[in-house]
Amino acid sequence: ILTACATALIKSVSHGASCAELSDTHLPVLSLHLTYLEGVGGGVDGDLNEPMKLDGGAKAVAKALRKLMTAATDMADNPSPQRRAVFANAVASFQTASAVLNALTATYRLMLIVMPIQSRLEADIDVEV
Numbered sequence: 001i002l003t004a005c006a007t008a009l010i011k012s013v014s015h016g017a018s019c020a021e022l023s024d025t026h027l028p029v030l031s032l033h034l035t036y037l038e039g040v041g042g043g044v045d046g047d048l049n050e051p052m053k054l055d056g057g058a059k060a061v062a063k064a065l066r067k068l069m070t071a072a073t074d075m076a077d078n079p080s081p082q083r084r085a086v087f088a089n090a091v092a093s094f095q096t097a098s099a100v101l102n103a104l105t106a107t108y109r110l111m112l113i114v115m116p117i118q119s120r121l122e123a124d125i126d127v128e129v
Contacts, residue, residue, distance in 0.1 A: 002033045003098055006065065009072055010091055015033055019076040037062035057101035064090070064097040 009026040038056045071090035075083045 001036075002030075002065075005029050005033065006068060006094060006098075009068070013072045013075050013087065016079070017076055019073050020049045022072060022076055027069060027073070030065065032063050034069070037093075038066065057097070060097040061094070061101050062096040068094045094126055 005026065009022065009030060012026060044057070068090040071087040075087045093128060
């Protein structure tokens, strides 16, 4: 959902939306996402180091989202070549951070599936020996 909201913001800015339009449509929803991302903590139990990586990934996405929102409003206020460059950089940063967090999340989910299976296999091996 966050990616879809951010993509809609990017498209609106690219099509020349005003700051008021952004404030009415995209920024309130993205602000909620930002609040959530900034509040994410490593609340998952286990021996894995993944919760800390997920926490760091969420914080990186929050930082990139904040940068994107600021660049979008700056661009809507005054679409100068310098602000276009800053906006393009913010878009790239957000996309990269989101991709990394998605990869970390997928890896963590896979490990949640694999770890119990591995534990059962190790228990079976211990019994047979």
